[in-house]
């Protein structure tokens with residue numbers, strides 16, 4: 074089984090912290106993460122700099138990360154204008170979030186469902202005009218799919234209807250996102266199966282989980298059992314959770330990789346090197362809280378990871 078860990082810390086993590094990470098530190102993070110075995114990184118978001126000053130250098134970061142052979146460079150776009158910039162910068166994978174709760178969509182993106190779907194159609198048309206080899210992968214992300222802080226319950230039928238609408242609009246794939254940390258292992262399994270029933274298994278391969286109520290790893294395991302293969306997570310669970318002080322926001326990359334490696338599932342990521350990446354990033358964000366159990370406790374005595382370790386843990390020696 075091939076598992077892909079998509080590191081979203083440079084986007085989802087940094088957009089939710091008050092510190093502004095220097096561009097050089099972001100580049101060092103991306104280099105170190107790739108060296109540790111991470112093969113997909115969401116490096117930023119193409120939003121106006123005045124809205125998210127933490128991500129104002131996304132254009133430069135995409136251009137930089139693109140030079141790393143073998144790395145998929147992903148970015149979020151709120152609309153077709155952002156998508157145009159993302160395409161011009163050479164982003165490999167662009168994600169347009171569609172909040173399944175329409176109140177959340179209006180509050181966050183100031184757009185109704187119909188307006189976001191219109192953006193999706195115009196992005197798909199823009200991509201279709203590009204030469205085949207320079208077309209980015211286009212994902213429509215179903216955010217707040219498991220519930221919303223404004224509307225509460227989000228009906229499954231609404232999520233399925235929107236998944237179908239995104240595919241009809243021309244997305245290559247939809248993604249499932251538990252933006253609010255409302256999912257549980259049963260709801261994860263049921264919703265994946267229902268979406269597969271509507272749009273086909275190849276149209277949903279990944280999930281974006283938050284750990285707001287401590288169920289992040291349990292939900293990831295549930296998604297794995299059903300057959301999803303791509304998991305978003307953030308180094309150190311970086312970003313926190315704005316509506317639950319003390320809780321990590323995203324699933325912690327280190328703990329997720331540790332779980333898979335301990336289960337005999339190869340992630341391609343060297344854990345000790347990943348812990349070194351954590352220390353490196355901590356040095357550039359001294360006032361931010363980092364979460365995670367495995368990196369604090371260390372690996373169990375005699376632990377043998379499924380992914381072979383890098384010789385002499387190259388990163389630990391050269392970077393800190």
Ligand SMILES: [Zn+2]
Nearest residue numbers: 085252281323
């Ligand atoms: Zn998120």
